[in-house]
Amino acid sequence: MRQQDDIRHSRRRSGAPSAGDLGWDDGLYDDARRPPHPRSGDHDDTGEPGGPGEDSGEISGGGPKRPRRRTLRWIAIGLAVLVLVTAGGGYLYYQYLNGNLRTGERSASDSGLTAPGPNAQGDTPLNILVLGSDSRNSDANLELGGSRDSVGQKPLADVQMLLHISADRSNASMISIPRDTRVDIPECTDADTGKTYPETNGLINTTLGRGGPGCTLATWEKLTGVYIHHWVTVDFAGVVAMADAxxxxxxxxxxNVWDRPLPGAGGGSGLKLTAGTHEIKGETALQWLRTRHAFHSDIGRAKAQHMYLNSMLRKLKSQNVFTDTGRLLDLAESATKALTVSNEIGSVKDLYNVGIQFKNVPTDRVTMATMPTVQDPSNPNHLLPGEEASHVWAMLRDDVPLDGNGEKADEKGDDGKAPGAGASEGPEAQPASAIPVRVLNGTGSDGEPAVDGRAGSVTQQLQAAGFGQAATVATPQPQADTTLTYPESGGAQSRADALSVAKELRVPEDAVKASSQVQSVTLVVGDDWREGTSYEAPDAGSVPDSADPLNASDDSGTCMPVYEPYRW
Structure with a gap:
């Protein structure tokens, strides 16, 4: 440990070499500075070439011997950093940082979801659940205002955000769910204790105590239909350490805001600021992120958190903090101590492989939002997913940008609707009258009741269009997304037939897939198509206003309103 401390502190002394001298990557946001050709056979854990394996630390031949560049970059996402951090200093320091990380099982339940497959370009989206724990089970957390009466109790996941990075890595979004939202919670098994918790309906923040972060992840998958690759958690003390770094x-x-106990309303974060703009860090940053009453509700708190994260992202993108050796080491050390992560990203190298995915997303392509909610009729202090929540989750499942700032992938048709499946190479489809089509009702998977007669209405539409062998299957098959499958054994001809059905209904081609489980073209009308005569995938930038979207490039002085009782 003494040797590790010497490694860290020697870099903070006066006259210490620059980051470039140490072989660190000063051009973190400049792709031109990356090695142009990774060694053959090197791949990171995401299956992409390159990654930390490019920098082995071997001694180069010719001239004075010196270490080759070593790049250990990673991201602490959400409340922690939303920033890439480059750290170096040799094998001992790398091991020291790895030793700081705590890990756990990815999921505590089987949601039945599988990781999304690659698109036509071979790319896949990345989804990471970010959790903020209210745990007071440490002296550091108690010093930050935690109640000693809660020591030993199961922690609550009071902050929950899903980070989605698009398959092409051009855009990202982060969606919050308020802690007091009532949802269906699946059966979960705690990987540490082996205890199994039965499925129930309750507040989403209780899931952390019903099997750890893996249960929270499984609950999100059940609610959203979105496969989540990893989770990251940070507690109160970790937020303060990261904010300082x-x-x-x-x-x-x-x-003027003062979030304090009032008659009839206990608690409060202690945040006290005058009206206007402030630069906050440390405990004040934590107070900002925890403030609920003064910002009127959990929904207001989520918006304040989004403002904070967007502001942090703008700051770190606008200035190259990575040339400051001392700050760089502080960031690396603080983040690894602050985080608990799922096993798949349980090392600095693995975090690098995740973090590099976020590296080149510009601020105007990052959007924060909150799941639309409505008041719970059984308890006015609780919330339920709102009607437009399914639209938000459909955008994530379909990898549709929440912002409208990118290039349009498809032009609109003459009728203003997005085109359906396009033509592809191979045989022509049979006449519509010769194609058997089975239609199932898949609505009712997003917590809303199924739409009665939905499969029948779509069947009638197909019959009217000449698909005389279209027939409704009475058995419901609830699922989030509309799918169109064809017999795998039918090969190219079956695919051509399925594409002709997709074109008639304007179903996108990426929803048309081969299956060994069907005997004819099979359409399941999912929860993303509950009405209308043609399927329309969500448009980029179509996130509903009820989600309160906030783009990271919005630095126009947006200020949080303060609930009147908490003004001073």
């Missing part, structure tokens, strides 16, 4: 983030309030 980052060096302060700018926030704004419309009025």
């Amino acid at each position: 980052v060096g302060g983030v700018e926030v704004c309030v419309e009025h």
Whole structure:
């Protein structure tokens, strides 16, 4: 440990070499500085070439011997950093950082979802669940205002956000669910204790105590239909340490705010600021992220968290903090101590492989939002997923950008609707009258009741279009997304037949897949198509206003309003 401390502290002394001298990557956001050709056979854990294996630390031949560049870059996502961090200093320091990380099982339940397959370009989206724990089970957390009465109790996941990075890595989004939202929670088994918790209906923040982060992840998958690859958690003390290491983030309030106990309303974060803009860090940053009453509700708190994260992202993208050796080591050490992560990303190398996916996303392609909710009629203090929540989840499942700032992938047709499946090489489809089509009702998977007669209405539409062998299957098959499958044994001809059905209904081609489980073209009308005569995939930027979207490029001085009782 003494040797590890010497490695760290020697870099903070006056006259220490620059990051470039140490072989660190000063051009973190400049692809031109990356090695152009990774060694043959090197792959990171995501299956992409390159990664940390490019920098082995071997001694180069010719001239003075010196270490080759070593790049250990990673991301602490969500409340922790939303930033790539480059760290170096040899094998001992790498091992030291690895030793800081804590890990756990990815999932505590089988949601039945599988990881999304690659698109036509061979790319896949990446989904990471970010959790903020309210645990007081440490002296550091108690010093930050935690109640000693809660020591030993199961923690609650009071902050929950899903980070989605698009398959082409051009855009990203982060969706929050308020902690007091009531949802269906699946059966979960705690990987540490072996205890199994039965399925129930309850508040989503209780899932952390019913099998750890893996149960929270399984609950999100059940609710959204989105496969989640990893989770990351951070507690109160970790947020403070990360905020100190980052060096302060700018926030704004419309009025003087003091989030404190009031008659009839206990608690409060202690946040006290004058109206206007402030740069906050440390405990004040934690207070900002925890403030609920003064920002009116959990929904207001989520918006304040989104403002903070967007501001942090703008700051770290606008200035190259990675040439400051001392700050760089502080960031690396603070983040690895602050985080608990799922096993698949349980090392600095693995975190690098995840973090590099976020590296080149510009700020105007990053959008924060909150799941649309409605008040729970059985308890006015609780929430339920709103009607437009399914649209938000469909955008993530279909990998549709929440922002409208990118290039349009498809032009609109003359009728203003997105085109359906396009033509592809291979045999022509049979006449519509010769194609048997089975239609099933898949609505009712997103917590809403199934749409009665939905399969029948689509069947009638197909029959009217000449698909005389279209027939409704009475057995419901609830699922989030509309799918169109064809017999795998039928090969190219069956695919051509299925594409002709897709074109008639304007179903996108990526929803048409081969299956060994069907005997004829089979359409399941999912929860993403509950009405209308043609399927329309969500448009880029179509996130509903009820999700309160906030783009990371919006630095126009947006300020949080303050609930009147908490003004001073």
